[in-house]
Structure formats: structure tokens, C-alpha cells
Amino acid sequence: MSTVTTYRPAALAELRDALVDSARAGERLAIAGGGSAAAWGGAPRYDAVLDTTAMSGLIAYNPTDMTVAVQAGMPFAALQETLAGNGQWVALDPARAGTVGGLVATADAGPVRHAFGTSRDCVIGVTVVLADGTVARSGGHVIKNVAGYDLAKVFHGSLGTLGVLAEVVLRLHPRPAATATLAVPCDAAAAFDLGGRLVHGSLEPVAVEWCDGTLLARFDGTAGGVEDRGRRAMALAGAGAEWLPGDDHRAGARWSAVADLVRGADGDTVVRLGAAPDRAPSLAALVDREARAHAVDAALTSSPFAGAHTVRLRGATAAAHAAVVIALRTEFPATTVCRWADGLHDELPAWGEPPPAVAVLRAVKRAFDPDDRLGSGRFAPWF
Amino acid sequence: MSWSAELAEALGRENVITDPARLRTYECDGLTGYRVQPAMVVLPRSAEQVAAAVRVCAGHGVPFVARGAGTGLSGGALPVADGIVISLQRLRRVVEVDPVNLRAVVEPGVTNLDISKAAAPYGLYYAPDPSSQQVCTIGGNVAENSGGAHCLKYGFTVNHVLAAEVVLADGTVTTLGGDSAQVPGYDLLGAFIGSEGTLGIVTKVTVRLLAKPAAVRTMVADFATVAGAGDAVTGIIAAGIVPAAVEMLDNLAIQAVAASTESVYTPDTVAALVVELDGPPDDVAEQFDEVQEICRQHGSTKIMLARDADHRALIWKGRKAAFAAVGRISPNYFVQDGVVPRGRLAEVLGRIAAMADDAGVRVANVFHAGDGNLHPLVLYSEAEGQHDRAERLSTQIAELCVELGGSLSGEHGIGADKACSMPRMFGEDDLATMLRLRTAFDPDGLCNPGKVFPTPRLCGERPGPYRPHPLEEAGVIERL
Numbered sequence: 115m116s117t118v119t120t121y122r123p124a125a126l127a128e129l130r131d132a133l134v135d136s137a138r139a140g141e142r143l144a145i146a147g148g149g150s151a152a153a154w155g156g157a158p159r160y161d162a163v164l165d166t167t168a169m170s171g172l173i174a175y176n177p178t179d180m181t182v183a184v185q186a187g188m189p190f191a192a193l194q195e196t197l198a199g200n201g202q203w204v205a206l207d208p209a210r211a212g213t214v215g216g217l218v219a220t221a222d223a224g225p226v227r228h229a230f231g232t233s234r235d236c237v238i239g240v241t242v243v244l245a246d247g248t249v250a251r252s253g254g255h256v257i258k259n260v261a262g263y264d265l266a267k268v269f270h271g272s273l274g275t276l277g278v279l280a281e282v283v284l285r286l287h288p289r290p291a292a293t294a295t296l297a298v299p300c301d302a303a304a305a306f307d308l309g310g311r312l313v314h315g316s317l318e319p320v321a322v323e324w325c326d327g328t329l330l331a332r333f334d335g336t337a338g339g340v341e342d343r344g345r346r347a348m349a350l351a352g353a354g355a356e357w358l359p360g361d362d363h364r365a366g367a368r369w370s371a372v373a374d375l376v377r378g379a380d381g382d383t384v385v386r387l388g389a390a391p392d393r394a395p396s397l398a399a400l401v402d403r404e405a406r407a408h409a410v411d412a413a414l415t416s417s418p419f420a421g422a423h424t425v426r427l428r429g430a431t432a433a434a435h436a437a438v439v440i441a442l443r444t445e446f447p448a449t450t451v452c453r454w455a456d457g458l459h460d461e462l463p464a465w466g467e468p469p470p471a472v473a474v475l476r477a478v479k480r481a482f483d484p485d486d487r488l489g490s491g492r493f494a495p496w497f
Numbered sequence: 498m499s500w501s502a503e504l505a506e507a508l509g510r511e512n513v514i515t516d517p518a519r520l521r522t523y524e525c526d527g528l529t530g531y532r533v534q535p536a537m538v539v540l541p542r543s544a545e546q547v548a549a550a551v552r553v554c555a556g557h558g559v560p561f562v563a564r565g566a567g568t569g570l571s572g573g574a575l576p577v578a579d580g581i582v583i584s585l586q587r588l589r590r591v592v593e594v595d596p597v598n599l600r601a602v603v604e605p606g607v608t609n610l611d612i613s614k615a616a617a618p619y620g621l622y623y624a625p626d627p628s629s630q631q632v633c634t635i636g637g638n639v640a641e642n643s644g645g646a647h648c649l650k651y652g653f654t655v656n657h658v659l660a661a662e663v664v665l666a667d668g669t670v671t672t673l674g675g676d677s678a679q680v681p682g683y684d685l686l687g688a689f690i691g692s693e694g695t696l697g698i699v700t701k702v703t704v705r706l707l708a709k710p711a712a713v714r715t716m717v718a719d720f721a722t723v724a725g726a727g728d729a730v731t732g733i734i735a736a737g738i739v740p741a742a743v744e745m746l747d748n749l750a751i752q753a754v755a756a757s758t759e760s761v762y763t764p765d766t767v768a769a770l771v772v773e774l775d776g777p778p779d780d781v782a783e784q785f786d787e788v789q790e791i792c793r794q795h796g797s798t799k800i801m802l803a804r805d806a807d808h809r810a811l812i813w814k815g816r817k818a819a820f821a822a823v824g825r826i827s828p829n830y831f832v833q834d835g836v837v838p839r840g841r842l843a844e845v846l847g848r849i850a851a852m853a854d855d856a857g858v859r860v861a862n863v864f865h866a867g868d869g870n871l872h873p874l875v876l877y878s879e880a881e882g883q884h885d886r887a888e889r890l891s892t893q894i895a896e897l898c899v900e901l902g903g904s905l906s907g908e909h910g911i912g913a914d915k916a917c918s919m920p921r922m923f924g925e926d927d928l929a930t931m932l933r934l935r936t937a938f939d940p941d942g943l944c945n946p947g948k949v950f951p952t953p954r955l956c957g958e959r960p961g962p963y964r965p966h967p968l969e970e971a972g973v974i975e976r977l
């Protein structure tokens with residue numbers, strides 16, 4: 115391969131100049147953050163790379179307002195570390211160690227999506243740079259704001275195809291005084307049932323996750339409150355349940371297992387999909403059945419009440435992985451391939467059945483990037 | 498065939514209004530100073546009829562404006578003179594309540610409160626609670642991304658909607674969002690919510706339902722200064738407590754409440770905070786004590802705890818009646834909806850007071866202090882010729898919020914009302930980029946034109962004064 119130009123701007127003005135220059139050169143750009151989600155969806159065609167990782171500064175942090183503004187290339191983990199010093203956090207726990215901008219562009223999230231949603235629910239302002247160098251801002255620095263359209267939403271899940279996120283403003287949450295994890299070995303159907311009782315029983319878990327044979331529920335609050343809810347949750351869960359107070363290695367290891375599964379390893383295929391809560395048990399059954407039929411080692415982790423699921427496929431051939439993914443897509447069209455086993459691209463189109471609003475997706479892409487210069491082919495065959 | 502004849506044929510003569518006397522009902526929303534009579538109003542009975550009406554409009558280039566209950570406070574549902582109004586009032590079926598999946602599917606004309614009523618038998622409710630919730634529709638809530646007193650903890654409409662069936666400007670029907678929040682591609686649903694009726698018409702909404710909290714505790718804390726109350730709010734937030742609601746009333750608002758209803762507020766206090774915590778009982782009890790301590794540290798002169806559910810209801814009744822009540826101590830008033838960063842509450846309230854003194858008019862404050870969303874009420878007398886002064890002050894307050902790092906609007910929307918102030922908050926390229934989104938949804942600009950974005954025509958005109966919404970005067974709904 116010939117050498118590829120890399121733009122690595124460190125400031126907004128440099129980023130704008132990079133886009134103007136590349137527009138003049140007629141280049142197609144791949145926008146790269148930390149690279150942890152570079153493989154999501156289709157493989158973009160590009161002549162140059164726009165690397166955002168030099169734009170990693172803290173722009174404004176006002177702990178009293180509980181908001182923070184950062185350059186989009188800031189590593190998300192570094193941001194959380196800064197905030198922890200003030201007992202605050204962005205209420206997101208994604209498995210991948212990416213940039214803040216990447217988190218928005220992938221719409222990624224972790225188990226606390228159960229209570230806090232995804233980045234769409236905590237981004238309150240963005241500055242973006244479009245393919246032609248236009249710099250645009252929407253939202254602001256306050257948590258409540260309905261002035262103008264919310265461009266952050268349009269960029270949520272955009273996978274580098276609409277423009278470059280330059281700056282992101284986030285709302286913060288207080289870190290809880292106490293936290294604890296309930297762990298219950300059970301199958302997916304029992305997990306859905308117990309999870310439902312925790313939710314309906316006003317125990318207010320911040321995460322309910324069923325990971326490969328264990329239900330995990332996390333409770334945040336005051337020391338006394340968490341202890342009380344622990345008693346009630348244990349009573350609901352019955353024999354075999356464990357109560358793991360704190361964030362120490364025992365609880366930490368359980369949640370790390372979720373993140374490991376979601377990240378996958380070289381040679382794995384990882385697929386994220388969405389489904390209504392009550393379909394979680396049938397999804398688990400489908401994964402089992404298809405994995406057996408194609409002799410693939412499959413593992414599933416689910417946030418059933420947020421309707422978010424991740425399937426990891428390991429071993430066997432790319433063709434076997436493709437067969438499993440196709441079976442999943444047939445039942446659950448809202449599926450994104452996040453990691454591709456070697457050779458899988460040859461066996462499987464990047465996306466399955468398009469969502470009903472695909473015509474609007476196309477129109478939005480045309481309006482923001484008429485020459486299809488950014489992340490070209492990422493959403494192929496949809497557009 | 499003319500477009501009006503086509504509409505009558507497509508929807509049935511009984512579902513269209515052209516009689517000028519009946520059209521007048523639709524000439525304004527809650528921002529009653531702006532009035533325009535539409536050429537026609539249509540009242541479709543199904544989503545198919547909505548789509549049919551929009552197709553006729555698209556075919557003839559006729560602008561159309563969706564309308565729910567007409568309680569909007571920014572002129573969002575203000576008609577266009579040569580266009581039609583599409584009322585969603587007849588689409589008011591609760592299609593399904595699904596307690597297992599914690600969601601409900603409703604038509605757009607269903608009122609906000611009716612969703613919670615339908616969910617109540619399952620111990621569930623719909624969280625966003627605008628004070629107009631008895632009458633405002635979920636379609637209007639989606640269009641405005643409406644909030645309410647309890648949005649501090651629970652978030653706004655956008656955080657509680659999973660999917661929307663939408664009629665696009667060309668009359669095609671599509672679904673934004675899906676079964677879960679995991680829909681690949683751009684978050685079109687999120688962008689649509691809060692777009693003030695300019696990107697299409699919602700014909701069905703899937704909302705999330707929440708389990709009712711196990712415990713609720715409410716208090717009223719009095720303060721000798723407005724700054725003290727503002728600092729207490731900042732203190733509560735900084736302590737890492739997320740109350741369900743933190744509302745503030747100043748003395749003028751409290752006087753108004755006392756003049757009109759059985760008031761539980763201290764008549765001569767300078768300011769009062771209503772703080773409500775909800776959630777698991779032990780957590781609530783612990784933090785409730787902490788909040789009282791923080792209020793005392795910031796100079797609270799008296800703290801009243803709600804004894805029981807009835808007492809709590811009285812506290813909220815007074816709080817929610819405040820707006821209607823202000824109408825009794827002043828013949829006219831403007832309401833603003835600006836937002837400031839929460840650390841600057843005391844500062845902005847001080848500056849508003851000084852500006853009011855300079856302008857020689859009174860300003861009452863009753864608002865969502867917890868998320869920095871002000872609702873200053875600029876009181877004036879039309880008869881005494883104070884209109885222009887009051888209007889100028891009102892606009893200055895909104896723009897002051899922007900200057901302090903906040904926003905022109907927290908929940909009422911820009912609409913026709915604040916479109917001309919948008920350049921204070923956004924640059925030309927910001928607005929042009931937002932217009933790209935609009936063009937993607939509605940290339941011909943037929944869907945609720947003249948809202949949100951400043952236009953020379955709009956910004957050259959002078960609107961009339963604010964008058965209370967008829968429902969507000971009747972005490973059915975209150976403004977927060």
C-alpha cells in the first residue's frame with residue numbers, strides 16, 4: 115500500500131484547516147480516535163486519516179455545575195480519572211478504552227446504561243467540523259436546554275460519516291457514597307424474571323446485566339441505603355446469590371468479565387444488537403442453538419431492560435461465524451458487527467436489513483457530507 | 498382540484514374547518530400575543546389521514562403546522578396564514594401498556610397525565626411531568642422536549658421516548674428509534690425530539706415507563722436572601738445529592754400564592770426552596786437529613802417538612818398555582834425560560850433584580866432551581882403603557898442567561914417567540930448546519946415554517962403582550 119496522509123490536529127482551527135485542505139485535495143477521510151472501534155460496521159475507503167488523539171485537552175471543568183467540556187480526542191478513561199478527584203463521573207462504563215468523541219460516534223455504553231442510558235443521555239453540547247470545514251456548535255454548557263436542534267444526537271452513532279466531533283460537553287453525576295453488586299448464577303429466563311422483580315420492587319439498580327450464566331445487579335446509593343437494598347435483593351434472589359459490597363476485586367472481577375466479553379480478542383467476532391426486554395431469553399436460546407449448529411463457541415452478555423446485547427463468537431471458521439450472525443440478524447435486525455474474525459468480511463455484508471428510516475439516514479448523510487468524503491462505505495450497503 | 502377541495506375529499510368534510518369563527522380557536526397557542534388565522538384546520542382521525550393531508554400539502558406546496566393541545570408557550574403551534582393546521586386531538590388512543598417491557602404505545606393526542614393514569618394499575622408511571630400535564634399532549638411534549646419539576650433526577654422527554662412513528666414532509670410514514678435504544682445509525686429520534694414540529698408530525702409514540710419510587714420526602718426551606726437560597730441549591734448539588742425536584746419561589750411569587758389559595762408558605766420569607774427526594778427509603782431518609790443540614794448552613798431561617806401525602810400535595814399546589822396566582826397581582830406579564838449554569842443562580846437572580854429596578858417593573862421568580870431553569874415573570878400594566886419596557890427587560894433576561902453561559906430556553910422552546918434571539922446564542926454557521934438537518938427531513942420547508950430559525954420577516958414584526966393562557970386563568974394548569 116502507498117503511504118497514507120495523516121492529519122493530526124491539536125486545536126479546533128487546525129482541525130478545520132485539515133478538513134479544508136483535504137476537501138481541496140478531494141481526499142476521502144477515515145476519522146480515527148483511539149482505534150478501539152475502528153472495525154465497527156463496514157470498512158471505510160479512504161485516502162487519508164484524520165487522527166483526533168492530539169485534541170485531548172480539558173477545556174472547562176466546573177465541579178459545582180457538574181459539567182465538563184473536553185476536546186473530543188481525550189481518552190475517556192483519563193477524563194473519568196480527572197473527575198474522580200472531585201467525586202464525580204460521566205455515568206457511562208463502556209468496555210472499550212476509546213476517546214470521548216469515539217464514544218459518541220459509536221453510541222457505545224456499558225452496563226449502567228440500564229439507569230443512565232448511553233452518551234446521548236449525557237452529552238449536552240458539541241462542536242463539530244463538517245467535511246467542507248464548517249465549524250458548528252449546538253447545545254451548550256447547561257443540563258437543560260432546548261434552543262435549536264441537537265446536533266449531538268445526529269452525531270450519536272454516526273461512525274465518522276457526518277463530520278468530526280471536535281469538542282464535547284458532558285453532564286456529570288456524583289459518585290455514589292456506596293456501591294454493591296448482587297451476583298446470581300442462573301439462566302437467561304430466570305435472570306429476566308429476577309431482574310424484573312428488582313426493577314419493579316423499587317430497588318433502583320443502576321445496572322442489571324446477565325453475563326454468560328450469571329445475573330449481576332449493581333446498587334449505588336448511601337451506605338445505609340445500599341445495605342438495606344442488599345438485604346431485600348438477597349431475599350428476592352434466594353439460594354446461591356452472593357452480595358458483593360464495594361468496588362473491590364470480587365465485584366470488580368465480575369464486571370471485568372462483562373467488559374472482556376464485549377471487547378473480544380483477536381480472531382473473535384463481536385456483535386452488538388438491540389431487542390425489547392422480554393426477548394432476552396429467546397435471544398439467549400437462539401445464540402445457544404446457532405452456536406451448537408455451527409460448532410462456534412458463543413458467549414452472550416445482556417442488559418435486558420435497556421435492550422442491549424453483545425454476542426462474542428470464538429473458534430471455528432469465518433463462514434461459521436457468518437452463519438451465526440445471519441441467523442441473529444434475521445431475528446434481530448438492529449445488529450452491528452463490532453469485531454470481525456479474519457475472513458468474515460468476505461462472508462458477510464457489513465449490515466443486515468436497514469432500519470425503516472434509512473431514507474432519512476441517507477438524506478442526512480447527503481446534507482452533511484454531499485461528496486461522501488467521510489467514512490465512505492462505513493454504512494454500505496445502506497448508503 | 499384545489500388543495501382545499503382535495504383535503505376535504507381525502508379527510509371527509511366533517512373533518513375540516515374553514516368557517517372563520519371556528520378557525521379563531523386555532524389562531525394562537527399559549528403565547529397569546531401572537532395570532533395568525535390559518536386558511537384551514539384539519540382534524541384527522543387516523544395516522545393514515547394525517548399522511549393523506551400532508552401529501553396534499555406536499556403536492557401543492559401548502560405549509561402545515563401540527564397542533565396538540567395548544568399549550569405551548571413559544572408560539573410553536575402558531576399557524577401560517579396561507580397554510581393549514583393539522584390538529585392531533587382526535588388521535589388519543591392508548592394503544593398498549595406493556596408492563597413487562599416497561600413501556601406504553603400511545604397516539605400523539607393522548608395527554609401526558611393520561612399515560613401515567615394508564616400505567617398506574619401496574620405500579621408504573623411516565624416520568625416527565627410538565628405542569629400543563631393534564632392537558633398537554635405527548636405529541637407536543639415530543640416536539641418541545643418538554644420537562645417538568647421532576648426532570649432534575651429523571652431527565653426530559655428525550656430520555657423517555659423509545660420510538661416514534663412520524664409522517665415526513667412528503668407524506669411518507671416512517672419509524673424513528675426502535676424496540677430498544679440500540680438502533681444502528683444516526684440518532685434521528687433524538688434529533689427529532691425537541692425539533693418543535695419542524696421535522697415532521699408524530700402519529701404514534703412508544704414511551705418508557707418507570708416503577709414508582711418506594712419513598713418520597715418533601716420539605717420547604719425558607720431563606721432570608723435570594724442569594725442564600727441560590728447558594729443552598731448549589732450546595733445540595735455539590736454534595737452529590739440528586740433530588741427528584743428543587744424548586745424556588747421568591748417573595749413576590751409567595752405573596753401571589755397566598756393571595757389566591759390556601760398557602761403553606763411563610764408569607765414574609767424572602768425566598769423558599771421546595772426540595773423533594775424520592776427513591777429507596779433508607780437512601781432518601783439519609784439524604785433528606787443532609788439536605789436540611791445544607792440548607793441550615795446556608796442560612797435557612799425555617800424548615801417545614803411535609804407531614805404526609807396531603808401536606809405534600811398542598812406544597813405542590815401552591816408551587817404550581819404560582820403562575821396563575823401572579824396573574825392576580827399584575828394585569829399583564831411576560832414569562833421567560835432561560836437557563837444558567839447551576840453555580841450562577843445567586844448571581845443571575847441578583848442581576849435580574851437590579852435590571853428590574855432600572856426598568857421600573859417588578860419581576861417574580863418561581864422556577865426549576867435544581868437544573869438552573871429560570872422562569873422570571875416580568876409584571877407590567879399594559880394600561881399604564883409599560884409594555885415596551887417589560888418586553889425589553891424580558892428579552893434582556895433571556896439574553897443575560899446566554900451571556901452567563903446558559904441558554905435561551907430550558908423547556909418552552911424557541912418557536913416564533915425567541916427565534917430573533919437565536920443569533921445571540923448561535924453563530925451563522927451553527928444555524929446553517931442545523932438547517933442542513935431540516936433540509937434533509939423537509940427540503941421544501943413546508944413543515945411548521947417560521948419557527949426556531951430567525952427570518953427577516955419574523956424578526957421585523959412586533960408581537961403583542963403576553964396574556965395568560967385561558968386554561969391557566971381557569972386554574973386548570975399552571976406554568977412552571
Ligand SMILES: Cc1cc2nc3c(=O)[nH]c(=O)nc-3n(C[C@H](O)[C@H](O)[C@H](O)COP(=O)(O)OP(=O)(O)OC[C@H]3O[C@@H](n4cnc5c(N)ncnc54)[C@H](O)[C@@H]3O)c2cc1C
Pocket residue numbers: 526527562563564565566567568569570572573574585605626627628629632633634635636637638639640641642643644645646693694695697698699700820908909945966969974975976977
Ligand atoms: C400553564 C402552562 C404550564 C406549562 N408548564 C410546562 C412545564 O412545566 N414544562 C414544560 O416543558 N412545558 C410547560 N408548558 C408548555 C407546554 O405545555 C409544553 O410545551 C407542551 O409540550 C405543549 O404540548 P401541546 O400538546 O399543548 O402542544 P402545542 O402547543 O399544540 O404544540 C407545541 C409544538 O409542538 C408541535 N406539535 C404538536 N403536536 C405535534 C405532533 N403530533 N407532531 C409534531 N409536532 C407536534 C407544534 O407544531 C408546536 O410546535 C406549560 C404551558 C402552560 C400553558
